[in-house]
Amino acid sequence: MRATCWHGKRDMRIDDVPDPQILNQRDAIVRITSTAICGSDLHLYNGFIPTVKKGDILGHEFMGEVVELGRDVKNLAIGDRVVVPFPIACGACLACEAKMYSLCENSNPNAWMAEKLMGHSPAGVYGYSHMLGGFAGGQAEYARVPFADVGPLKVPQGMPDEQALFLSDIFPTGYMAAEMCDIAPGDTIAVWGCGPVGQFAIASARMLGATRVIAIDRFDERLAMARDKAGATDTIDYEEQDVPGTLKDLTGGVGPDACIDAVGSEAHAPGLMYAYDRFKQALMLESDRPLALRQAIMACRNGGTVSVIGVYGGFIDKFPMGSFMNRSLTMRTGQCHVHRYMKPLLERIEKGDIDPSFVVTHRMKLDDVADGYAMFANRQDDCVKIVMTP
């Protein structure tokens, strides 16, 4: 089959590789009908994630048709149309029982690698380094789906791929970011980063009752999407405006009730601090640039919540611990426990509360994936989200 393979920093290629096979009796093989490039794939593309090897197949947002089933999968049938959650979860361990699916204790056969970096290992993830299991990803014609009796969600007939596809990651991820803010009616939420996850965080914050949602980015088209499609009430262009000052102005000086970091480890910002973080990164003295996170902490109101959904890989510098501690802030974070949110969010799509396809700006063939990565990484052509079909 054809698949998107990582060949090095900023070098993605379509290779001919062997078809995936059933390796466990709870596996399914899915013929992929739609797949997407995730913002977190750009961390792999830019070479920030360790233990990625030449030839690894990337992609963790995909859906398709079940073509092969292991003996023990009873809830799916050949021909079912399914969307697949990006964390791999067994459904039987203590983490899964607590519905913390992205912390599944059994799905990462390379857990020991992640333990070296993080102390303990999270769940295995499709196409996201050997440290997270060495699973082949879904930017391909076919993918093997382990624990197919736990993860994949059947998609109702008649629902187009583009409406269901983002249940695999970015819609639940954005939703969890908003949910972690414990929004009460009347709350003001500020969202750093208006990429696809930021867009869904904004839309979800509105769905959960936030009165005011402030979107922060530097690209006009993303701020426009946040305002016009996702439902942000205010926008801040961080290259033009002073973010902390504007947030104080908008909130009468107290700051937002909760702040969402939907940026993660490769943040940009004008000014000296950005140069400082780039310098530290170049010297390998810090792996992640927490520019948005620092700002979110400093901006949050006393006693407020900082919800971190942007992906971090390793270590950060100049964490404003004094501000965080003295002002009784709460930080909540985690890779999304997608399984928890798929069904309720599917119902919201069916009810017409939201049409997740609003984030799609580009459609292309899988064969053009290299151009897709370059375009997304460089934010060319107002690119927000790329959907590919094999």
Add this chain to the structure above:
Amino acid sequence: MEVTRARTGEDRFAGLSQQDDTQVPTDAGDRRSPPRSDAERLARGLGLFSISLGIAEVLAPRFISRLAGGRGDSLTLIRLYGIREIVSGMMIFGQGARPAAAMWSRVAGDALDLATLAAVSSSATTRKRPLAFAAANVLGVTALDVYCAQALSRNRALAPGGAIRMSRSVVVNRTPEALYRFWHDFENFPRFMYHLRDVRATGERTSHWVANGPAGSRVEWDAEITADTPNELIAWRSVEGADVENSGIVQFERRPSGRGTIVRVEIEYRPPGGAAGELVARLFNESPEQQIYDDLHRMKQLIETGEVMRSDAVPGGRGPVRQAVTAGPRGQADTLMRASIRQRDARKER
């Protein structure tokens, strides 16, 4: 409470090291800091020596130069070497209980010293007798450094008497009763302990084990149960005449929250051929620590999910890098891996 229970296990642990009258640590949580080995004491001595010599080189380079047969010159070089000595010495104290890397840095430093002495030996101004004396001294220290570095680099799990000891625990989402039943059937072991080919029960308390040895060889032994407390612990050891003397203990402890059971395992074996045998084993196998970690995680997967978890890059369901076949271009290596899994599965089904 926890500690008491662990100690009880130790008392009943009919391990190889029992004769040695040493502490048998049950896991990191219960472990008292072990007594320092000779190598560790030697390392500390060499560290002090390193720092003292370094200080002398920095403060009195002229004296050191004369001592080594020089004319009291090259003072900057000697001071630099002094700083090197001090850094090496501080590394020894800074690296915790087993400063192997720091000791190897001392060996590298010795090599540099010897090279320097060799380089100046041809100089007409060098006095040969003090030079020979200095070289002899450096050679002596080098020998000590090499010995100590080697001793420290050797398997961390090496127990007194040359036995390899591995211990590890894992939490499994089952009751102690269920886990005790699973572990009591020794025939289950090869399903998650991949170095075992086959275990057969031969009696109420006895079993016959077949394991993979280095380079595709085959080792066998008979084992007997030495302690058995229902739902709490099982201990076993090989009987006389085993190819590889070994013993093990597994203990089950319900977590205080009631959610899941802590399974603590400790396995000890004496590789045939002593240290040389161990070296050979290491060339062909993963480290003992990695092996028991993998074994226990596979056991957890097997019990909780019904199977050992496999991924495209780890189709054997085992973790160590040596077995982790990369995607590739995903060709031959993966195919070989899958073929071997199919063979193993076929073997098991028979």
